[in-house]
Amino acid sequence: MNNTFAKDIIKGLTAENKHLSSKYFYDDNGSRIFQEIMQMPEYYLTDSEFEILSLQSQQIVDALDFNQPFNIIELGAGDGFKTFKLLEHLVNTEVEFNYVPIDISQEAITILTEKLKKRLPKLSIQPKVGDYFEILKEESENEIPSLLLFLGSNVGNYLEDQAIDLLKLFNQNMNVNDKLLIGIDLKKNPITVHNAYYDKLGVTKRFNLNLLIRINREFDANFKIDDFDFYCHYNPLNGEVKSYIVSLKSQEVHIQKLDTTIAFEQNELIWTELSKKYALSEIEVLAGQANFSIKNHFLDCKHYFTDSLWVK
Numbered sequence: 001m002n003n004t005f006a007k008d009i010i011k012g013l014t015a016e017n018k019h020l021s022s023k024y025f026y027d028d029n030g031s032r033i034f035q036e037i038m039q040m041p042e043y044y045l046t047d048s049e050f051e052i053l054s055l056q057s058q059q060i061v062d063a064l065d066f067n068q069p070f071n072i073i074e075l076g077a078g079d080g081f082k083t084f085k086l087l088e089h090l091v092n093t094e095v096e097f098n099y100v101p102i103d104i105s106q107e108a109i110t111i112l113t114e115k116l117k118k119r120l121p122k123l124s125i126q127p128k129v130g131d132y133f134e135i136l137k138e139e140s141e142n143e144i145p146s147l148l149l150f151l152g153s154n155v156g157n158y159l160e161d162q163a164i165d166l167l168k169l170f171n172q173n174m175n176v177n178d179k180l181l182i183g184i185d186l187k188k189n190p191i192t193v194h195n196a197y198y199d200k201l202g203v204t205k206r207f208n209l210n211l212l213i214r215i216n217r218e219f220d221a222n223f224k225i226d227d228f229d230f231y232c233h234y235n236p237l238n239g240e241v242k243s244y245i246v247s248l249k250s251q252e253v254h255i256q257k258l259d260t261t262i263a264f265e266q267n268e269l270i271w272t273e274l275s276k277k278y279a280l281s282e283i284e285v286l287a288g289q290a291n292f293s294i295k296n297h298f299l300d301c302k303h304y305f306t307d308s309l310w311v312k
């Protein structure tokens with residue numbers, strides 16, 4: 001049994017305001033549903049970042065200013081769909097580099113590696129499975145400069161203070177010349193943001209409710225999925241999309257392997273996810289608080305998203 005997950009379930013579902021972390025969305029089914037989300041027309045984030053990396057790879061390389069071979073270390077590489085464009089450009093222009101994708105999912109890394117070996121046979125790739133920081137630490141001990149990639153607006157899942165802590169840890173594990181390319185979703189017309197998370201076909205709803213299916217399977221719980229719904233809300237003032245699971249009736253759920261029964265009131269919420277949006281000025285502040293300064297913002301043509309290059 002996965003201990004941290006078990007502890008987090010008990011802690012989260014017995015709290016005054018129930019919560020479960022979105023990091024548990026990504027079992028094999030959840031990862032597949034996330035692929036569906038990335039293909040929805042409403043989910044503009046993927047298209048925007050894909051555009052940036054397709055059209056501005058050369059500008060990004062120029063801004064790196066590495067005059068020697070380097071490593072590209074990608075934190076949470078996933079399926080590597082967006083990164084492909086950057087890698088392809090570098091290989092085609094004969095830039096000397098080594099790609100180090102890191103993910104906690106062995107399955108994701110295996111699929112990504114096979115796909116890249118087929119599509120970019122000249123790419124030098126050294127995949128790693130495991131914890132970001134242990135691998136970062138190992139990598140910072142070699143002489144070769146590194147570009148860290150933290151794409152997809154994954155930073156948006158963290159509350160501001162936690163985001164700062166995480167970014168500080170990146171910073172501490174970087175050498176002076178290393179750089180960070182971080183993907184961040186920008187504040188924009190609130191209707192656009194709302195539609196990306198409250199999609200009409202209910203894919204995001206399935207993504208959230210899959211967490212209950214996962215708990216049923218892994219902990220012998222008896223969540224009745226039809227008795228729960230999904231709600232999300234965007235607050236354009238603070239940039240926070242918050243997602244929730246809603247209990248449609250007063251009900252009890254037994255989680256056998258955790259020896260726990262959880263009572264829900266009708267309309268009670270489980271907070272599942274934060275997807276925070278930033279203004280460019282707020283990104284400056286965030287970078288500063290984590291001891292970085294910003295070298296460039298690379299925006300898509302609609303100005304929906306930025307891949308920002310941060311230096312120590």
Ligand code: AVJ
Pocket residue numbers: 037045152153154156157196197204207273274275
């Ligand atoms: C992968 C964390 C960036 O917050 O936009 C997509 C996950 N959640 N739809 C995001 C997600 C709902 C996504 N991140």
